[in-house]
Amino acid sequence: MKLRMLAVLLAASLFSPRLPAQEKEQGTVIDEVTMYVSPDATSQKLARATRGRNVPLVMDRTTISKQAWAHVLIVVDVDLERETERQITGWVPSKMVITTATPNGAEIIFGEAADSESQAQQRGGRKHAAEDAMRLYYRIYEYFPNSPLAGEALWRAADIRWQLEKSDVRMRPSSREMDPNMRDSMDDQNMKLVIKKFSHSKWADLASFDLIDNKLCGSWKGETKCPDKEAELYEKYAREHPQSPKAAEALYNAAWRMGALVEMYKTQHEQDKAEKARRRGVELAQEVASKYPEGDWKPRATELMYALQQGISTYDADQARGK
Amino acid sequence: MVNLWKQAGITLLILSAAGCFAADKEHATVIREATLYVSPGANSTTIAQAERGSGMVVLERTDADNQPWLKVFVTLEQAPQTREVTGWLPGKSVITTSTPNGDQVVYGQAVDSEHQAEERGGRKGAAQDALRLYSRMAELFPGSSLAPESAWRAADIRWQLARNDFGKPLETRFATAEKYIQDVIAKFPQSRQADLAAYDLLETKLCPDWNGLTDCPLKESAIYEQYAREHPQSTKAPEALFKAAWRQAAVTDIYRINNNLDKSEAARRKAMALAQEIATKYPDADWKPRASDLIYKLDQRIPVFSAAVDAGETK
Numbered sequence: 001m002k003l004r005m006l007a008v009l010l011a012a013s014l015f016s017p018r019l020p021a022q023e024k025e026q027g028t029v030i031d032e033v034t035m036y037v038s039p040d041a042t043s044q045k046l047a048r049a050t051r052g053r054n055v056p057l058v059m060d061r062t063t064i065s066k067q068a069w070a071h072v073l074i075v076v077d078v079d080l081e082r083e084t085e086r087q088i089t090g091w092v093p094s095k096m097v098i099t100t101a102t103p104n105g106a107e108i109i110f111g112e113a114a115d116s117e118s119q120a121q122q123r124g125g126r127k128h129a130a131e132d133a134m135r136l137y138y139r140i141y142e143y144f145p146n147s148p149l150a151g152e153a154l155w156r157a158a159d160i161r162w163q164l165e166k167s168d169v170r171m172r173p174s175s176r177e178m179d180p181n182m183r184d185s186m187d188d189q190n191m192k193l194v195i196k197k198f199s200h201s202k203w204a205d206l207a208s209f210d211l212i213d214n215k216l217c218g219s220w221k222g223e224t225k226c227p228d229k230e231a232e233l234y235e236k237y238a239r240e241h242p243q244s245p246k247a248a249e250a251l252y253n254a255a256w257r258m259g260a261l262v263e264m265y266k267t268q269h270e271q272d273k274a275e276k277a278r279r280r281g282v283e284l285a286q287e288v289a290s291k292y293p294e295g296d297w298k299p300r301a302t303e304l305m306y307a308l309q310q311g312i313s314t315y316d317a318d319q320a321r322g323k
Numbered sequence: 324m325v326n327l328w329k330q331a332g333i334t335l336l337i338l339s340a341a342g343c344f345a346a347d348k349e350h351a352t353v354i355r356e357a358t359l360y361v362s363p364g365a366n367s368t369t370i371a372q373a374e375r376g377s378g379m380v381v382l383e384r385t386d387a388d389n390q391p392w393l394k395v396f397v398t399l400e401q402a403p404q405t406r407e408v409t410g411w412l413p414g415k416s417v418i419t420t421s422t423p424n425g426d427q428v429v430y431g432q433a434v435d436s437e438h439q440a441e442e443r444g445g446r447k448g449a450a451q452d453a454l455r456l457y458s459r460m461a462e463l464f465p466g467s468s469l470a471p472e473s474a475w476r477a478a479d480i481r482w483q484l485a486r487n488d489f490g491k492p493l494e495t496r497f498a499t500a501e502k503y504i505q506d507v508i509a510k511f512p513q514s515r516q517a518d519l520a521a522y523d524l525l526e527t528k529l530c531p532d533w534n535g536l537t538d539c540p541l542k543e544s545a546i547y548e549q550y551a552r553e554h555p556q557s558t559k560a561p562e563a564l565f566k567a568a569w570r571q572a573a574v575t576d577i578y579r580i581n582n583n584l585d586k587s588e589a590a591r592r593k594a595m596a597l598a599q600e601i602a603t604k605y606p607d608a609d610w611k612p613r614a615s616d617l618i619y620k621l622d623q624r625i626p627v628f629s630a631a632v633d634a635g636e637t638k
Binding site for chain 2: 112
């Protein structure tokens with residue numbers, strides 16, 4: 001009996017935080033804020049919290065001298081390399097905290113995220129604006145999962161992280177390794193989360209396209225197996241995601257790799273294989289031009305088709321082999 | 324007198340012959356960098372390199388090395404000078420006005436070059452290649468459905484290159500590029516491309532530095548608002564309205580810092596009205612959330628200008 005009681009109590013303690021969690025006021029900060037020991041700007045400063053930091057709990061609110069304050073628990077980074085975090089409690093101006101209780105909260109956070117993303121793309125834009133945008137987008141998914149913006153927000157958060165890691169991976173010497181398993185990969189956890197949570201959506205299609213990056217050769221080193229495998233990956237993507245905004249690009253990438261194979265086989269004096277690759281390249285480019293007549297992909301495919309038909313080189317195989 | 328008439332007649336004859344030469348001959352360009360030779364055949368002496376998008380006139384055709392060769396008169400734009408040379412080159416990379424789908428092929432190579440220019444480690448000179456190819460495409464195929472977009476993209480690339488030409492003072496930097504932007508507006512009035520071209524031109528009216536005063540942001544806000552009113556269908560209209568609203572929000576902060584509270588409140592209300600207009604008129608894309616964020620900040624009196632200055636932001 002005592003054992004059963006204990007089990008019930010244990011279960012209650014495990015599941016009980018979930019119920020109040022839904023009622024808890026949670027959110028993020030939309031500007032860089034200073035945390036204070038008490039609700040007073042002259043009191044001791046505790047820390048600075050940057051945009052998008054996780055506010056898992058708003059504990060209290062008060063108004064002093066017409067200024068509204070919120071007593072919050074904020075998660076801040078301690079060591080970026082080791083990805084260690086620390087939770088700090090303190091007082092911040094209430095207006096900087098957007099929570100699940102803020103009217104139009106998801107849209108305000110999304111707007112601040114889009115603003116940070118735009119800053120990150122500008123020459124001389126705010127430092128670490130990309131990281132701010134990534135955190136802000138993620139909070140929308142985390143705290144406003146039912147918002148119509150949630151899917152796009154999670155995708156954007158995942159894509160920013162992906163692009164940052166990609167640029168980091170490219171700087172390493174291992175990035176030139178032919179075998180993708182021989183170099184560092186981008187962390188695919190968030191991309192997989194997009195696919196799982198928003199399956200069959202535009203965002204899932206975009207996430208699947210990004211994931212191809214991890215399977216590409218760092219460098220072809222003149223080996224035909226790389227463009228051959230990559231063409232297959234891109235074509236498979238286009239067949240499995242025909243509605244994706246990236247389908248035309250994927251099919252074009254497959255066709256372009258066939259064009260590269262033509263040159264590679266020619267330098268190896270394998271005319272039959274070169275001709276086969278040329279025909280396949282033309283077929284794929286024709287498919288792009290007929291299936292996706294809008295935008296830039298049709299003219300790009302037409303140009304590729306023309307080059308393949310006229311025997312114009314689309315890839316410098318000798319240069320790629322280091323000759 | 325008779326001699327004078329005779330001389331004038333001969334001059335006219337020469338001029339009209341030159342005109343016919345240009346009009347009768349097939350105009351063309353190259354979609355790959357091509358070597359010009361003295362005679363047809365890759366073994367002959369080389370004369371020059373013709374870059375992608377170079378303008379040329381086809382003078383003669385023949386076959387050599389089992390492939391067609393063309394004798395062309397090429398204009399090579401190698402800044403600061405322009406060279407005009409005649410030579411032979413392989414016909415396969417030459418696109419003429421009679422090439423089937425020639426407009427698509429040249430445009431496709433222009434897009435490819437533009438893409439190269441944007442890529443880390445992309446081909447050197449790819450932006451200039453794209454510029455030449457887009458402008459040549461509009462020139463060779465003026466009736467193509469891609470011509471307005473091509474002309475606009477060429478003008479815009481020229482504009483972007485001018486913006487980054489830090490060797491020139493800001494006042495004269497856009498002088499040449501502006502002519503091409505104006506051409507797009509004149510040639511394709513009421514088009515999407517004309518709207519975009521008009522938006523680029525606003526940049527010449529912006530202050531290099533506000534110096535913490537209200538004159539500049541007020542003037543710029545009016546310029547952006549005017550653009551949004553005059554080009555409501557433009558893809559840049561919500562952005563222009565947002566910029567007008569953001570500048571009013573900045574003015575709110577500047578007036579408040581100077582203790583001019585009435586003017587600060589008036590600017591705040593104007594910024595609110597503009598931001599609300601974005602949220603209702605342009606519900607798609609990022610501008611609605613960005614406007615909602617600005618509305619929240621204005622409503623809560625969160626400074627936008629001083630915070631932006633501290634962080635070194637520009638909008």
